[in-house]
Amino acid sequence: MGGVSSKFGVRLLNGAATSAILAFAMTGAAQAQSAPAEDTADEAIVVTGTRLITNGNDMPTPVTIVTTEKLLQTNPSSVTAALQTLPVFQGMRTPTTAPGNSRQNNAARVLNLRNLGRLRTLSMFDGHRLAPSSPEAETDVTFIPSMLVKRVDVVTGGASAVYGSDAVSGVVNFITDRDFNGLKLDTHYGISSRGDGPEFKVGIAGGTKFADGRGHFEASYEYLNSPGIADKASRDFGAALYTVQGSGTAAAPYIYVSNTHLNGTTFGGYIVNTNANNGNPLKDYTFTANGVLAKFQHGASVVTGTSTVTGVEIGGDGAYYNKTMLQAQARSHVGYARLDYDLTDSVHFYTNASLWKTHNRNTNVNNGFSNVVMSSTNAFLPKVYQDQMLAANISTFTFSRLFDNVTPTDSETDTDGHMAVLGFEGDLGSWKWDAFYSNSRNKQRTWANANVNNARAFAALDAVDEGLAKGGAANGNIVCNVTVTNPGLFPGCVPLNIFGPTANTAQAMAYILDRTEFTATTWMDEFGGSIAGSPFATWAGPVQVALSGEYRNLRYQQLSTAEPVATNCTGLRFGNCKSTTLIYAGNVLASGPQVGQKVHEAALEVEVPLLKNVPFVRSLSINGAARYTNYNTSGEVGTWKVGLNWEITDSLKLRATRSREIRAPNLNELFAPRLVQVSASTRDSHTTGISTGPLITDPNPNLKPEVAQVWTGGVVWNPPFIRGLSLTLDAYKISINNAITQIQGQDVNTQKLCEDSGGTSEFCSLIVRPGPFSDTNPATNLPTAWLSQPRNALKLETWGADFEVNYATQVAGGDFSVRGLVSYQPHYYLTLPGGSRLDAAGAGIGPCCQLDGLSRWRATAFLGYRKNGISVDIQERFLSGVRWDPNPLLVFNAPNPPGVAYTNITLGAEAGKHLEFYLSVQNLFDQQPTPWGRISHSALPGLMGGFVPGQDVIGRYVTVGARMKL
16 A cells, blocks of 8 residues: 555645654654655655645644654553643543533543643544534544554644634644554553552554555454542542632631531431521431431531631541542443545545444442431431420421432443545646545433432432321331322332431432433534645745635534423422422433534635745745634634744754634534533632532523634754754744633632622622622522533633654664653633633643643653663653642642652563563552642532642553554
8 A cells, every 4th residue: 555655645734843853753763863754756744734735844833743652652551541641731631530520421531732621622533623522512532543543743833724613722633554554453451559440451453455556454443441440539639538628818718628527417317507407406416327316526627717617627427528439430442444445546535434332430429418308207217306306396307418328429421423534535737636525423321320309309208107197006117208198299109218327228219319311412524625736836946735625514412311390399398399499419401402513614725935045044935824614603704824934954944823713612502401410519708608509501602703813933953963863942822812611600710700899790690699799698698509601701821832852862782762842831821801810820720611730841751762672661741830729819828739740661572573562650659649629629528629630640550461563
């Protein structure tokens, strides 16, 4: 298939750094040590970033090229897992970062360049846009068939003018090996040094020529099984129950507290110490054993400054969230096949298809009851306690319990999908053309395995003696009260005993827990084509022109068995049943009709050489691109890019780009049906109380495309006096106006904006209260709901620089190579309307917008040595320290988390010509994450947080494997 490859290459090209970098990336240390690679007339090294057929070395757009081999040497799990160790990536979704949302594939890996947002990085496979794979319109790259991926091109400058929407922060293009011949096998098994988190993976790939070399076929299959790590408390930071407490003021600075417990619920059940239980002689008592009450043993008060924190204590009998997984469970099958054929000497046909099926599961919050109203004559309540309350004229009491002996609110997801591409490439004289059609479908089915049915729960909690309920003598047969009074409403009702750590029966829990299902399906059809060539030449060289056009039809639909429908309270005497109570206590999602988005695009790209072989100019060219796009959902928009490439000498080049980028609102942001999530307690800064109101997410059909201005400029230097060395330095500046962001009423910074405005901010509407803003009494004006909605409300500004060094040479008769990648991002400003300009760079978490930690300095170094079939590869990764929060007005009485470094090492040994064994250790020195917490989780001890986002949470991990190639 070599003839096919050399003639047509890869359709989409990209600005590379230097020939030495390309040589290093494409062929490894041995070739990088030799003279820089020279492109022949038939075979140029082409990478992602332009549609012009030209040498990638001459492009002005910065790019990082990493081979699959290099990525897997020190991170053998997968190509996509290894990518997250590169410094240009921050804020990626991984199996250890997803908190257990019922709409997410919690084992997904979603790329995020510079932490600008996972929806602003465009992921591509062989130059074709990958369709969204989740309800949030994120793209999961775990479906990439990595066995046949040759390299990954990471364009770190905006590329909307070339590829369209979503390429604001850049493009990640997975390039397959279209010429692979033979058979290869790769398998490994890994486990942590603590004996958990096992992972088994096996992959096989084969390729062959046929029809006298005019055709080529290749295929691969990969299987992964990773059971995950079920218990976050298996790590010290998870067992420590860290939370952040306080209000961030001088009088009550935020402090970091370990061993925090909730003081309003227990694992056995708690007669709540609130005004609702005034006069109750058993107020502030807890069930320490089934049917046995004891005085609640309070822990130490959490005091910060002059304030005592409510809701939590240090130690004591209070419960905490102990069901959160550390790493999501993942199992996947990925298959891929590709066929290439030269129909004629000038027309080439290709088709490929990817198929995937995955399964994952992730547990999150303990199930339980909060402040439910119970009857003092409940049949499961021991008679001695009934008598004490009735003697005090107490007919009902308020009760809470967190279960640690039943299934938590876990989510389980099956995903299956495909992507198929059919295309033609060819020559028309000196012009090259291509045309393609791609079809994608992704179906994600998510189950909430333990969703509390409120109506059934309230019925089951009203337990009575059947004989007494019917007006006769007690007969000892305990039933649901509705079984006697309204037998047709809740057939099969099983009474529930919650008075004790294990008092509840499996039958009663099975009655109140439903397995609800949510299905999200995305379809994408895309047609496209381009033609590129040189219409004429100047004295400085040929002028290159490319015309392209695309049509994209994206459709989305979600269906749900857990609709946000109010409970019918007929016959339900106790519990908390109200006209606004939803049927399910866990996440509820509405079904919606199929919605769609049609996109028409046309683009022009031009490369014009200006000077050649004059003093101080070996070559000088300008590159320009413009794209017109029409979205039927959000209107017309234009993007453009201008780039300059100045080769001063053979060893020194300067480059720069200026571009206008866009991201159009996706179907989820525009039309998604309402999502209702039950709050696991949220601190209200207005009343200083704890709200249990639901979190409600709505779409916004009035969204407009966000617009970004991007600048890049850099230098590439191959010092002629050090053979095999190349250096690049690229600076960038990105500014996004009217950025689409999810504004959440419960977010601490959203609450602060409302407080600072005296209740007049537009964001105050996202906090639903029963009374006026002037009422600060938690007894009367706690939020009854927290709203969340995407809005064109954010301005993002960031700048920084990326540095790369490559060097290869011979040492003691072996091949030695080193590669260093450094990203410096000193500022990342976020500005909300009416709010201050906050700098999220160097902060543990952003003030809004689902922004995770962002270290200012990030670096990754690769060192390799090979001799006589033995290899040693070392990867060193560094993340600089962060401060607690980007808001400078918030006061913290806790040290800032310091920087961390991780070392990975892999030892390899060849056994003959075709077989290699390897032993790899990630996080060699077992570096533990820095204790850290999220302000928004102050009332959620044990749930999430406890570590700085981006840091390793698993610890030392050992992998053994083998690779065979025939």
